[in-house]
Amino acid sequence: MLDLMPTLGSWQPALSGQRCAVATIVACGGSVPRPMGTSMLVSEHGEVLGSLSGGCVEGAVVEAALESMRDGGSRLELFGYSAEDAFAVGLSCGGELEVHIQPADPAELAGFGALAGRGAGAALALIRRLDAPGAVVVDDPAHFRAAASADLARLLGDDPAVLAAAAAQLEPLLRGGRAGLVRLESPGGCDPDTEPITLFVESRLPAPRMLVFGANDFAAALIPAGKLLGYHVTLCDARPAFTGQERFRAADELATAWPHRYLAAEAEAGRIDARTVVCVLSHDPKFDIPLLRTALDLASEPGLAYVGAMGSRRSHRQRVDSLLAEGTTAEALQRLHSPIGLDLGAVTPAEVAVSVTAEIIASRGNASAAPLRNGSGPIHATDPSMTSTSTLSTSPARKAQQWT
Known part of the structure; x- marks a missing residue:
């Protein structure tokens, strides 16, 4: 339901007091279009808010939602892929969904709609x-x-x-x-x-943080790319003449401070967590070395999702030697992504931003970053934390269980 709250407050069927049913993905497996928790509302007249699969199963879900409103009961619908029955309602991508459907309480819907003002990032x-x-x-x-x-x-x-x-x-x-x-x-x-x-x-x-250090062309390209991925992006540079440039105004926050001091202060204030991404783009040793020492210490406790540093292979070797000489352990250096990004043949700042964000995504999901055509099995790996303890149906394209 959280995905519907931003628009629920203006959805006319709910505002007019129509009876509604809510359908929610409560378990999923394999390749599926939308994650667990995605919801769809169906009014008594068949109007729909939201989507569960982009079209594969919506018709069947609407039918089940209308039945739920008629008899007042809850249902658990299972949708999978059936190679034997080409006309069965299922997911052509081969994934499996469990969709729970139940009549919605009008008072609760009104309360959920009132939460829309909190914003999607709250x-x-x-x-x-x-x-x-x-x-x-x-x-x-x-x-x-x-x-x-x-x-x-x-x-x-x-x-x-x-x-x-x-x-x-x-x-x-x-x-x-x-x-x-x-x-x-x-x-x-x-x-x-x-x-x-x-x-x-x-x-x-709240949105995870991306901390970009170094106000340059590459940072100007990475800032909107990070925001596109849902990060709250901060640009930090010690030089006011750089951070004050108009091209960096897209950042959610601008900080003019020595990078390592800024990062340490943010950690001390509790604004760094295990979802935080650090991108060091300055490739200037006087900034990079103290900053990377701080970041790599934080990568173990309280934890950082990613630490990457821009530079050539030569500058990377020099950077590693300097960090080792200052007491950084070889184990800590294993957490450093340097040179930053995946090998995409990137040249322009925009292409480098794609390379960096691709590596962040791959690192976050512990993925191989290999071409999909070279692999086998489900495209979307199952995250155990995002699936329920129930058993998904593997043979029928659709099967229903009614809860009384």
Whole structure:
């Protein structure tokens, strides 16, 4: 539902009080167009907000959503690929989706629509019960404590044992900005007629940071490329005459400071985390060496997603010798991407920006960066943190389970 909140407040069916059903991807496997947590709203007249697959399964989801509104029940629809039945509803890309569909509470929809003003980059999380009505909005997922939440306790039936079990599974998802299914034993215990409590968690943290050091042509090209990938981009340079140039105004933040001091101060203030990317483009030893020493220390604790430095192979060797002489360990140097970027034959600043961002993406996903045509198996590797514990259907193109 988080993906729909920016537009939900202006969606006419919800504003006019029409009955609606919400369909959410709660598990996925293989190559799929949209990630877990993606939602779609369907009104009682068949109007649609959002998309789950770009067209492969939407028609079937709308039909199931209308049925859900008619009978008031929830459904779990499974969509896969069927080579045997070319006309089956499924995913031509070969992936598999589990889509949960349930009638939406009008009051909750109105409340979700009111959250649109927070902006797409604001921290926010949503915990929904799939086996029963109810949801909890979490304003600060990075610091959420389940035991201190009266709203969560009410959602779980005010059972302390269930709340304690929920905390162990919910809090890592919320703090990591991830989506996932959480299944909890209901107060009925082992009674086979009692359904488990099923929660779906969506968590969104503030945009990760990209710190670009060195105000030059390459930085001017990398700034918009980083923003396109969803990073909050900061440009830092010690020289005011450089950072003050108009071409760098696209950066979210401009800092005129010695790079290593700026990075250390940001870390001290708690504004650096394991999603932060550091790109050193100045290739000037008086800036680079102290900055890289600081960055490589931070790469181990609290952690950085990526540290890259621009320069030729010769300058890289000189840089490594200088860092070793100043006490940087060989193990720490293994975390340095230098020369920065992938070998794409890049020449212009714009091409270099593509090379750098490609390496960041590959590093972030632990990917090979090899051409897709040379590989085999699913194109999109499955991230265990982004799939549910349920078992996906592999044979039928579509199968449904109705929850009563």
